[in-house]
Structures are given as C-alpha cells and as structure tokens.
Amino acid sequence: MFVSIVIAFIVGGLICVIGQLLMDVGKLTPAHTLSILVVTGAILDGFNLYEPLIDFAGAGATIPITSFGNSLTHGAIAEAEKHGWIGVLTGMFEVTSSGISAAILFGMIGALIFRSKGQQP
C-alpha cells in the first residue's frame, strides 16, 4: 500500500507539473490550462489509456482534473456501446456527476457560511 501511495504522489505531482509548464512556458491562464488538461483526459480515454493510468496510480490519476474529462468520455462511450448514437449524448454525466454536484453543493454552503477573508496577501 505504501508503494501505491508513493505512485499516487509521483503521478499526481507530474500531472501538476505539466499544468505548471502550460502556465509558465505556454503563458496560459489557469482556465486555459485546466481546459486543455480536461480535453487531454477525454482524448486519452478515447484510446483506452486513462483507465490503466487509474489502475496504476489510483488517486494520482483520479484527483487531477484530467480524470474529469476521462470519466465524461467513459460514460459516453459506455452508453454508446449499449445504445449507439443516442448513448453518446445521454451517458456523459453518468459517471462524473459527483464532482459537479459536490462543487455546486459545497459552493452554496460555502457562500452561506463564509465571507471573503479578503485582504491578506
């Protein structure tokens, strides 16, 4: 299990380094960087490459935002396999709803209980 944790650390860290390079060398804004990573995750799953990465690195592959693109594609492909054309459209959020619903929910709760701490550098 220790080895798995170390692998998660290294793989997750490396994905973040790719993001940092996109921002520093590619001069991209965070929004552009994250969008590119999400698209990359979606494409990797198209080639059946992201699931092995998850098997290998565990949270090192599921925590970075790339996994969001992966699970969207995964849902779409799984449904397409079953239902054909229509499945591509309907399967999308089958696997990934938790990230978005959690973000919306905790965003709302956050807005209810917190106030911008604001000015500390």
Next chain:
Amino acid sequence: MDPKQYDNLQQSISPKPSILKNCLKAFLVGGIFCTVGQLITYIYISYFNFTEKTAGNPTVATMIFIAMLLTGFGLYKKIGQFAGAGSAVPVTGFGNAVISAAIEHKTEGFVLGVGGNIFKLAGSVIVFGVVSAFVVALVKLILVTMGVANW
C-alpha cells in the same frame, strides 16, 4: 521607441519566473493533494462499502469539501500563490474556482449572484470536458461501426 525595442528593454529588466522552482513546488503540492486523495480512497474502501472503482466519487466529493474549508478560511489562495498548478490542477482547484466565485458574489444575492456566477471560472472546464467527451465518443462510435477500432 518602437514596441519591439521596448519589449526587449522591458524584458531585460523584468524578473523571470523560475520555471524549475515553480515546477518543483507544483509537483510537491500536487503530489500531496493526490496522496491525501489516496488516503481518503483507502478510508472509503476499508470502512465503507466501496470498491476501488466506486470509491472515486465519494473521494472527489470529500476533496471538494476540503477545498470549501480551505477556501472559506482564506487558505487556498495562499496555497495557490505558492503551488500554482499544484493546487489548480487537482479537483480541489476546480472546487476552489466554484466556491470562491460563490462566496465572492454573495453580495449580489443568492439567485443572480451565487447562482449566476458560480461557474464563472470553472464553467469552461465543464464545457470543454463535455464537448471533447462528445467528440471523442462519437469518433470512436464511428470507427467501431466502420470496423476500424474496438471498444
């Protein structure tokens, strides 16, 4: 002075970001976020009825909960300034983008302020995720139908 000349002058004086240092920081912090995620996954597998496959969803939700606390107490922006992509790329960064927008626009009311702006920053991630997933799945479906590829 023409713009090109000025740009050279300006760049010779402006400090350059240390890319190596930034990458190291991103690696370290990003790695720590993923390690925490891995530990949470183990907790869900050990103490609840989740398999490796299904533990992903509750783990992501828990990470976003952590992001809410860090954002609410004003810590996430400090981590972000230090770590750059190390805190932006993990799903907690997605959570921070959503939650910070929600807190920020609270003064404009819950419907138009929070509701209308909650995806101001994170929306593009969802949009591009969905569009690219659609295209990838569609291409794959076509290729499989043509018999060029397998599922």
Next chain:
Amino acid sequence: MMDQGVIYFPSKPAIIGSGVVAGPVEKNSVFAQDFDRLYDNERADEDSNEKGHQTMVEEACQIALKKANIKQNDVDFLMSGDLVNQMTPSNFAAATLQVPYIGLFSACATAVSSVIIASLLTELGGSRYALAGAGSQHNSVERQFRYPVEYGGQKPGTAQWTVTAAGYVLIAKGQMNSPAVEAATIGKVIDLQQTDPFHMGAAMAPAACDTITRHLKGRGQKLADYDLVMTGDLGKVGLPILKEMLTKQGMAKQDVQKIRDAGAEYYGDDEAFLAGASGAGCSASVFYSYILKQLNEKKIERVLAVATGALLSPLTVQQNESIPCTAHAIEISMK
C-alpha cells in the same frame, strides 16, 4: 512656452486640506503614520466591498474639509474617480456629499487628473473650494479586473497589490503657507503593445516617461530642479524600467536614480506583495499625505508627482488587446 499638454497655473491654487484613509493591510505600509485614518475592516464595516469603498471616499473628503475648517456647503466642486465599474463608489459618495460633481476616469492616474481639473476650475475663478482625489478598494478592484478574491491563482513576481485607500485634497485660491499647484501635464495615451495584465509596471512606464519628459521640456526644467520626483504605481519592476528609459534619453544618471515610486515603496520589502502596490488609492494616499506633509514641514520645496494609469478592462484583455496607459503629472511647490 506652450507645449503639448502642459498647463501653467499663474494664480498657484493652494492645497489647503487633505484627507487620507486606508484599510487594515495598509497598516503595514511604510507611509502608514502619515495617513489620517486606518480602518480595522477592509469594508469600513459596511456589508459590501463597494459600499466600504464609498464610505472611504466620503470619509477622506470629510477629513480634508475638517482639516481646512471648511463647510460642506462652501465646496463648489468635487472631482473624483475610482476603478469600479461605472465609478459607483465615487458617484454614490457624491450623492451623499451633495457637492456639484464630475466623475473622472484615468484609471490609477485619476489621483492626479482630478486635481488638475480642480486646479483649473480654481484658476479660472469658477471655484472657491474644490475637492479632488481618488481611491481604490482591493477586493472590489481585484474581483473586477482579475479573479474572485479567494481564488487560488498564482501571480507572477511582476504582479502588484491593489491598495485599499482613498486620498482627497481641498483646493482653494492661492495663498501663503500652503502647498501650491504650479503646473501640470496631461498625459498622452501611450501603447507600446504590452499585453500582460500581471505586469502593469512594464505597460505604464513608457507613459510616465513621456509625461515626465514633456513636463520638463514645457517648463524648461531638469530633474535636478525638483527635490522629489515621485511616480504613482509603477512598482518594483516598473520603476527601474522608467529609469532606464529616462537615462537612455540622456538625462543625468544621478538625477534619474533619485526618482521614487509610491507603489514600490508602499509595503516595504514584504515579498508577499510581489512587485509592490498599485491602484488609484496607492498614488492618492501617498501624494496627499506623505508628500504634502513633507512640503508643509518645508523639508522639500518642489515636487513632481506623476500618477500612472493602465487603461484596460477585463474585456480588452480577453479580446487580446494590448494595454494602453497614461500618466498625469502635477508640480507642487511650497514657498
């Protein structure tokens, strides 16, 4: 002696009162002891950042009036501006103050452009007393031009920190024993195709360079004729760029080295503030507290205060436009 954009005020309108208020973070500023009031709360105990901003404008004006012992009803004009959408903090404060008002926008250079207009009105004999100044509030500016305050984006070392402060002066007809506005130069809008919104210093330095050069030429002066030349918010990176530009134009190196920048000095050496301070409140709070105090105490006699402003909006940045900038200068003297 007419030069493009240079104005000379023979009647020497006087700055007879000033009020500077600032937020809690600004307590760490090296200029903090010169400020009139420091809030413990960045929203000045109001419920929104914009309301807090408005309160700061109102209080700064009231302090300026009180110091000069002038009644609100005797003030003929208010010239004010800020960085929030449609300048609502200034507009709303004007509604409270009930003084004839024009809102001005020169981004961070409003700190000086407002004083230029107020001095002109005074010079023309149209104004007995005129309030002028500008302010900025960190949160409201940050969320408009960049990201929500709590968003964890990484800023590069060239980024600057928007100050929470407001600085206002009361301008009256020329009189003895008050700092006088002798001349001013209105800035051109200069655009050298800089595009990085996290590197305002580089975008604004050429505008400051142009304004300083024109002012000196128009007045037939050299840098050495001033006891203090201070720019507004070029920051720790922008200031050396300006110095390099001026040196390249043949100004004496030892004089150029004496130019100071309010933004670069504002928070001292604290690295958390990256390249230093910025915002309309940065130049306004330093010019109208520290500089006026130095003049009033007769430590210095002649000052050139140059406020720089970046004329961008989030929209133009996203549409990949460059950042045009301006700089307005006033020459204040004490005899």
Next chain:
Amino acid sequence: MKKWFGLLVILILVGCNNGKNDFMATNNKEEYQQQQQKIEQILKEDKHVKRVTAVFTKDSAIVGIEVKPFSKWNKQKYEKKWKKEVEKALPDRNVVVSTDLKLIMETDKLAKKQLSEKKLDKKIKDLKKLEKEET
C-alpha cells in the same frame, strides 16, 4: 502537518503488514485442499501476482488477487485472463475473481472468520454484486 502525515503512513504500513507474508491465505477447510492447490498453481507462477486470498464453499468461491504495484497498469487485462483460468479450474462453482482492494480485504476477513457455508455463500454473492457496481 508533515509529522501527522508520516504517522498516518506508518500506521497504514503497520496495519497492512501484520505478518501475512504467505503467498496465499484461505479459509483452510480440508475438504477444499484440492481446489486451493489448483488456484495456487495457476497464480504462483504468474510474475504479476503479489498475493492471493481465497475462500471456498461447496457451491461458490471467491479469489482476491493482489497485483504487484508496477503491474497494475494492465490490471484489467490480467484480471480477465485469471478469471477465465480460475473459472476453468473450478467448473462446478459460482466463482468471483477480483483484483479490487475492497474484494481482497473482504475475502481476507472471510478467510479469518469461521462462518457457516450458508453465510459464506451469501457473503460471496453480496461481494459479487458489489464488484459489478459501476459508480
């Protein structure tokens, strides 16, 4: 922060390595010796397998296979292969084969507890359902 983190890692390590160094753990019923050996034979030679845990009853069997960390990349492919081989070796049983950590942990627990055949059958059925879950 770092200290706590280190402590957690150590706790997990200690928790996992409680002297289970044998290749295979089972519920050790004598009547199923033969099946046990069959499974061990199949998996012992495989260089990707780190450890096996298995529980047998008359009607069903569950085999949890822990994959070596660096072989996990192709885990799903191996799992399919092992599934086939194990099913072939135990043709008359309802078999669950999994490389999932949860299934391995539960099988370990079952192997330690002395439960009746009926209860074991039910547990195995539940685990099979759990394994099939997608989200």
